[in-house]
Amino acid sequence: MDPKLKTKISKLPKEPGVYIFFDNTGRVIYVGKSVSLKKRVISYFSYKNLGPKTAAMVKKIADIKFIKVFSEFEALLLESELIKKYKPFFNVQAKDDKSPLYIKIEDNQIPLITTVRKGKMQKSVFVKGPFPSSAKTREILKIIRKIFPYCHHKNPKRPCLYVHLGLCPYPYQSQEAQTEYLSTTKKIKQLLSGKTFTLIKKLTSEMQSLSNLQRYEEAQIVKNQVDNIQKILREIHNPLEFIKTPTLVSDLTLSRLKDLKVKLGLSKIPKRMECYDISNLGGLHATGSMAVFTNGLHDKAQYRRFKIKFTKRPNDYEMLSEAMARRLKNAWKLPDLIIIDGGRGQLNAALSIMDKFNVNIPVVSLAKKYEHIYTPKKVLPVSLTKESPARQLLQSIRDEAHRFAVNYHRHLRSKAFFN
Structure with a gap:
């Protein structure tokens, strides 16, 4: 080489x-x-x-x-855009001489969402692609379907399996269902086009309107859609943004770190951040997690998980204290910032343990409901807008810690069930 x-x-x-x-x-x-x-x-x-x-x-x-x-997900969309732009020889050869694969959203009363080998199409038909393989195209559609259930079958008389799984809204059942489905396909188009900010803004407005009308169940469905977009995809950027600025990730990450330093009043940009979360079911199979971000990006090799020994009763504070104490007993590299998933109580529990170990590191907690940030020196929590780079960074590491703790908790529950 x-x-x-x-x-x-x-x-x-x-x-x-x-x-x-x-x-x-x-x-x-x-x-x-x-x-x-x-x-x-x-x-x-x-x-x-x-x-x-x-x-x-x-x-x-x-x-x-x-x-x-x-x-x-962003990588899949960007890969598709670059293949379309450059038409690389070995990407074309990998298709076994088949024409490129696209996602198609039809333009009719019930727009079916399917994959297609591109041929002659009407200008009104929404097409996204090409995608490198059918497997990757299915991967994209699977992610989308979990957020926005869509329809791909043509038989109006017989509901398909996806209807029973809650992954197809069955728009054939009524005029109202058709109207609602048309709205859903517009959202899917925005998602595939990378227009996430506009989509989330629209969904948030829709959720507020439903809530004002006391249609709380429907408002909760829309809220879950917003949460899933933010959690799974966090912030989709248009593939053209990456092509125009190849250093976009580094630029935005540095921007988030600088904003976090200012918003939290830190003395320096936090190169290493650790976030802790607890997961349990009535005190059983309790687990703790430590997610680590290095230079603003997840560093999975540094993640740690804890099987909580405290099992007397459900007590998040005691469990968090145990997880942090076990972490501080190890000679692992200390972070520049500690984030706790929780409110004022969880923050105080963390501060108490840090005092016992004579550790003086900036620490904050992030409460899920309103995304309030609690700090040791301020009585009232810090509230940042959804667009705040600092808030987005804290949410990213908090969601990682939560995912890691929940996965380990589910593993212990499954293990106990089969034993």
Whole structure:
């Protein structure tokens, strides 16, 4: 392998993104995506049995470039956009001479959402793509369907399996259902187009209107949609933004860190942040988690989980104290900022443990309901807008800690059930 290429590969990030292979003439020969850029690119040069097409491609690689993104969903959309832009030889060959695959939303009374090999289409038909494979296209549709159940079957008389699973609204049942479904497809178009901010703003307004009309169940459904978009996708950026500014992730992450420093009155930008959360069911199978962000991005190799020993009764404060005490007994690198998932009570529990270990580190807590930030020096919580970069960063690490704790808790429950 060329020494310059080897050096480039060694410096690739472990975050999600899109990688681009060039040949010795500077032509793009392949575009791919991965949740870990470094791991994926290294695999091309590590495995011996790559297959004839992949092996031929690897021999032609003369240069590598990458674009970092915030989520795998963004990587899928950006990969699609770059393939459409460059039409790389080996991406085309990988399709076995089939035409590119697209997501299509029909323009009729009940717009079915399907995949299609692009041919002649009406201008009014919404088409997104091309996507590199049917597997990746299904992956995108699966994510979308969990947020906005949609319809893809043509039989109006017989509900499909997805209706029974709650993943299809069955718009054939009434005129009202059709009208509501048309609204849903418009939201899906916005999601696929990367217009997340506009979509969330619209959904929030819709949720407020339903709440004012005391239609609370419907308002809760819309709230769940907003939460799922923010949790799973956090903030989708239009693929064209990444193409225009390849350093977008680094730029936005630095912006969030600087904003966090100002909003919390920190003495320096927090390079390492740790967030703690507790998960249990009535005190049973209690778990604690420690999620770590390094330079504003998740650092999963540093995550830690704790099987809580305190089982006398449900007590989040005692459980949090135990998790933090066990963490501080270890000689792990200390963070520049500690975040606690919870309110004032959880914050006080964390401060008490830190005092026992003579640890003086800035610590805050983030309460879920109103996303209020509690600090040791202020009586009233800090309230930031949804658009605040600092709030988005705190939410990201809090959601990671919550996900990690819940997954371990479910694992312990399953283990206990089968035993």
